[in-house]
Amino acid sequence: MPACSPPPSQQVGVVVIGYQDAAHVTDAVRSALAQGAVVREVVAVDDCSADGSAELLGRLAAAEPRLRVLRRPANSGGCGTPRNTGLAAVTAPYVMFLDSDDVLPPGAVDALLGAAVEERAEVVSGLCVRRELPSGREVPWQAPLYATRTVVAHPARRPRLVHDTLCVNKLYRTAFLRRHGIRFPDGRFPYEDFVFTARVLAAGPRVALVPDPVYVWHVRRSAERLSISLDRADVSNWRARTHACRTAYDILLAAGQKRLARAARAKFLDHELRMYVRELEVRDVRYRRAWWAHTRAYLAEYDAADWTRSPTAPGRLIGRVILASPEPRDLPRLRELAARPARLLPPYPTGSDGLPVWSQDLPQVTLEPLLTRPVRLLPLAADAELRPSARGTRLSLRLHELYGRVERAGGPVAVEAQWRRREDGRCGGRRTAVFGPPERSAPRAGGAVWPVGVTVDPAALGAGTWELRLRLRFRDGTAREVTAHARADLPGHLRRRALPSTRHGIVLVQPYATHSGALALRVAPGARGVATVVRGRLRRLLH
CATH class of the missing domain: 1.20.58 (Methane Monooxygenase Hydroxylase; Chain G, domain 1)
Known part of the structure; x- marks a missing residue:
């Protein structure tokens, strides 16, 4: 494939919106300016902040001719109105949007504009990365869409496009938006990007998808003012x-x-x-x-x-x-x-016709398709019990039958257990174990249960939060990746323990259930790690 020619210069306008975000807005603007000559203008729209944001932007604009600062006279109550204000002010042939608490990674605009020009696309979308702060853990958003560079002649040919409702990881031809009158909802309208994206797709643009990271979405769960997507308490x-x-x-x-x-x-x-x-x-x-x-x-x-x-x-x-x-x-x-992947826990009742149902008192919710669904897609459930001990830590797993589908696959042969550190995705090693013979239980409770045990060395995992992933192999050659249900009902199972360690002296270990009920593990090795945990617990108690 021939090398791509460099994108033409001064073709893109970046609209940056902010409200009460003096701590971050200049970082966002600088990340846009740092994209180079390809950016003709950065239009920063301050939504009537009272924290000095506009003054900071004004000082930055005095030294940077590509930056224009627009200050709204009254706060709009949402993100749509300031984006519309910026969009109306843009003079560049292409436009993209950036929130004040996020950044554009180096080369983002070049990657988007290059595809727009080469593919004659009216919309170009790239990979957004969610960066958890302060840990720095990065999770790609809707990664399957961006596995390879792709051109979609019309959105209807790629319905999966509706899953990426973000407006910020995309470059738009300005004339396309204006020709179709595409704007954001004004005023306080949470999730305004859902509507904007639907309007874009409804207009039937030619879309290019690029695998390059083009947007870093900062997720600050401890912020005093949570973003709309995180503030779900009401x-x-x-x-x-x-x-x-x-x-x-x-x-x-x-x-x-x-x-x-x-x-x-x-x-x-x-x-x-x-x-x-x-x-x-x-x-x-x-x-x-x-x-x-x-x-x-x-x-x-x-x-x-x-x-x-x-x-x-x-x-x-x-x-x-x-x-x-x-x-x-x-x-x-x-x-x-x-959960992802899904787990359907027992009981597994049947209706009067002998076919699977959700429960005896909801027989209209039938589960009959589970009898023919591929094993790799079944919501198989495995219980997990982890008991840290100075004599050795053992992970006990029990895989539940699901309306005879496990037995039809010949039963489970082996499981590969893998611990992945949440902070950076690092694999803490794999352990494989062979399942024992099935144990029979009451049919309504799930039928057969297959047990297996795997050893775990928390000291070898190291500091961090570790998530458990299981790969099940069946006798018929099929496989299924699952997570394990944490047995919170067992007395003392999820209790924190301090274990002796030849490497660290002491290791603090705590199994816990995630928000979706899966087993995970926190490890704090050494006296310093233990002290950090204790200080954190004291802070929570005092507040």
């Missing part, structure tokens, strides 16, 4: 999200993009619904009731075709349970089903 956030999803669906449907509209509804079930269900169990009773009632009303708008394809896919199954019950129920089991 049910109003869920109402705003469903409203944005409904609006996006209506936009696509009105434009005749039925395939994209249906894909948007499927995305809601697979992403939004699963994300909020994982948190539902920790909310108070009032929140749960309000959330459940609102969700039932929203899902009642779905038609039959929205449910018929893959009816036991995790999001669809969760939605069917919610629709079938007027009150919140089975929250622990729904939380596990919402």
Whole structure:
């Protein structure tokens, strides 16, 4: 493949919006200016901040002719209006958006503009990386879309595009947006990018996808003022999200993009619904009731075709349970089903016809497709118990039968257990073990259970938070990657322990259940690590 020619200079305008973010806004602007000659202008829109943001930007603009600062006379209450203000001021042929607390990585604009010019694309989208702060852990957003460079002649040919609702990891031809009158919702409109992205897709642009990292989304969970996507403690956030999803669906449907509209509804079930269900169990009773009632009303708008394809896919199954019950129920089991990968915990009841159902009192929620679904897609459930001990730490696993599907695969042969450090994704080593013969339990409790044990050396893992991933191999040659359900019901199982170590002197070990119920492990080696944990606990107690 011939080398790509460099992108033409002064072709891109970057709109940076900010409100009360003096600590970060200049870093965002500088990351845009640092993209080089390809950036004609950076339009910084301050949404009437009172923390000195506008003054900081003004001083920066005095030394940088490419920077223009616009200050709104009153706060708009959202992100849409300042973005519209910036978009109206841009003179460059291409435009992109940047939030004040994020940054553009080096080469981002070159990668996007190069693809736009070479592929004659009206929209170019690249990989966004979520960077957790202060840990620095990076997680790619919607990575499967950006595995290779791709050109999509029309969005309907790639319905998966509806899953990337971000507006900031994309470059747009300015004339395209203006010709179709594409703007953000004004005022306080949470999840405004859902609507903007739907308007873009509804206009049918030629889209190019590039695998290059083009945007760094900073996730600050400890910030005093949480971003909209993180501030989910009040049910109003869920109402705003469903409203944005409904609006996006209506936009696509009105434009005749039925395939994209249906894909948007499927995305809601697979992403939004699963994300909020994982948190539902920790909310108070009032929140749960309000959330459940609102969700039932929203899902009642779905038609039959929205449910018929893959009816036991995790999001669809969760939605069917919610629709079938007027009150919140089975929250622990729904939380596990919402995990990635999904886990369907026992019991595994059958209806009067002998076919699988969610529960005896919800026989209308049938699970019959599980009898034919490929093993690699089944929501298999494994229980995990980790008991740290000075004599050796052992991980005990028990794989549950699922309506005979495990036995039909010949039963499990072996499991490969892998610990991955959450902070940086590093693998802490793999251990493989062979399953023992099945233990029989009551059919309603799940039938057969296959046990297996794996040794763990917390000292060798090192400091950090470690997530457990399992790869199951079956006798018929199939395989399935799963996570393990943490046995929180066992007395003392998730208790912190201090273990002697020849390498570190002492290691503090704590198994715990993640927000989706999976087993994870925190390790703090050495006296310094132990002291850090103790200080952190004291701070939490004092606050």
